[in-house]
Amino acid sequence: MADYFQRLNYALGDEDTALEYAILPKHARHVVGIAGSGGRLLPLLARSPARMTCTDISAPQLAFTRLRFALLEQTDHASFMAFMGYRTDSSTKRRQSIFRHLDLPQADRHWLTELFQSRHWQAPIYMGAFEQTLQRLAKVNRLFTGKAGREVFHCRDLGEQIEYYQTRFPLKRWKAVIALLGNAAVLNSLLYKGSFPPNNLGISSRAAYLEIFHALFTTQVVRESFFLQMLFFGELRYPQGFPLECAPKIFKRAREALQQCELRVVQAYILDCVATLSEVDFVSLSDVPSFMPEADGASVLQRLRPSLAEEALTVIRGHLHVVQPDCSGFGDITADYQKAIARERTQLWRVQVYRRTSPLQVSR
Structure with missing residues (x-):
């Protein structure tokens, strides 16, 4: 630690x-x-x-x-x-x-x-270890979800985004990315050096991340999330998502x-x-x-x-x-x-x- x-x-x-x-x-x-x-x-x-x-x-x-x-x-x-x-x-x-x-x-x-x-x-x-971890995960994400994954950022409003997410977004491939993100062993290795707090939510880490990202894709315009921008591009591309x-x-x-x-x-x-x-x-x-x-x-x-x-x-x-x-x-x-x-x-x-x-x- x-x-x-x-x-x-x-x-x-x-x-x-x-x-x-x-x-x-x-x-x-x-x-x-x-x-x-x-x-x-x-x-x-x-x-x-x-x-x-x-x-x-x-x-x-x-x-x-x-x-x-x-x-x-x-x-x-x-x-x-x-x-x-x-x-x-x-x-x-x-x-x-x-x-x-x-x-x-x-x-x-x-x-x-x-x-x-x-x-x-x-x-x-x-330059932080967390941001560099997200950049590595973004490379994996690009391999798994490709252009179809990034296309969700082109939606003009939440309604269009939800429709895209439900019908055209590569959800199965995205779930494979979530399995990696939700792996405590991976996070321990990449970022926390063995100190990642144990999950006590009563559900699996994968299930928790599925809930998190479902909420992000269906309740918020993804361009407005700096976190999602980092996960898909490894950088911030849309000012709507810049921090406060x-x-x-x-x-x-x-x-x-x-x-x-x-x-x-x-x-x-x-x-x-x-x-x-x-x-x-x-x-x-x-x-x-x-x-x-x-x-x-x-x-x-x-x-x-x-x-x-x-x-x-x-x-x-x-x-x-x-x-x-x-x-x-x-x-x-x-x-x-x-x-x-x-x-x-x-x-x-x-x-x-x-x-x-x-x-x-x-x-x-």
């Missing part, structure tokens, strides 16, 4: 931050979240929190997070899009020029320079909010980090509880509680492993956000949302 945290695992990511953006109230006092690559939390700045703490135990992920915030603060939207690789017409010379002028910690600059040089200054959003950080309005609001926000990027285990704080009113845990021993996962809300303000919100994601936390003193309000959860563009996650209740309130 130690090796897993010594490399850049996520550059683009596997979560649609639009979900947390929909849950987070404006002008929160203190937001705490897993840093990831920075893309998870950068859009949340657009909600104008007074304080934000980004924490991770991975030094490479934190370096990438500080890079994103430096781009947000020191460049403009066009430069951010060009540098990260969302604009395909951006040259490596321009990327090098933007990077050269960024004010970054020396240790970050050294590590990032080595990373970018080793990848010939290509698009940073594809790419939206000009979000970028502008986040940049303005950064001038007023007390932003901290901390290398620490998130529960230890939160334990040093008080009056936190929003915690984005990602899927960290899934990797905990069962007893620790069950106690996660109770460990957070002393540091949370009344009515504080906690968002937990689980993929094939979902924790069942002790909810004493919390209300499960997941049902309040079902529309936002249904719009999440990866559909990889079982999402749980909890609100800290006052002593007089009863957890539901």
Whole structure:
């Protein structure tokens, strides 16, 4: 597991931050979240929190997070899009020029320079182990489903897409791809280095992935999913599916909010980090509880509680492993956000949302 945290695992990511953006109230006092690559939390700045703490135990992920915030603060939207690789017409010379002028910690600059040089200054959003895994799976997908699989991205609306999916999409060949994607041994080998959380959903991994992709193909326009674009093309081709950080309005609001926000990027285990704080009113845990021993996962809300303000919100994601936390003193309000959860563009996650209740309130 130690090796897993010594490399850049996520550059683009596997979560649609639009979900947390929909849950987070404006002008929160203190937001705490897993840093990831920075893309998870950068859009949340657009909600104008007074304080934000980004924490991770991975030094490479934190370096990438500080890079994103430096781009947000020191460049403009066009430069951010060009540098990260969302604009395909951006040259490596321009990327090098933007990077050269960024004010970054020396240790970050050294590590990032080595990373970018080793990848010939290509698009940073594809440099994480997860993104490279998706690119390898995209090659397999192309072999199995061919042009007929990619044609679904040419559908003009959801109705046409559903009709194509039901009648012309190479579903049998696609299920063979899903069998590979849903193979925990494959994911362990390619990405998790033996640390993939065990499936506790009560259904097979293959069945879970069949549900996920059926939902994506029948409830969302596939061009709007960066995850599906990566699985079919190994890159982002349609701006409709770009993550929330790419939206000009979000970028502008986040940049303005950064001038007023007390932003901290901390290398620490998130529960230890939160334990040093008080009056936190929003915690984005990602899927960290899934990797905990069962007893620790069950106690996660109770460990957070002393540091949370009344009515504080906690968002937990689980993929094939979902924790069942002790909810004493919390209300499960997941049902309040079902529309936002249904719009999440990866559909990889079982999402749980909890609100800290006052002593007089009863957890539901």
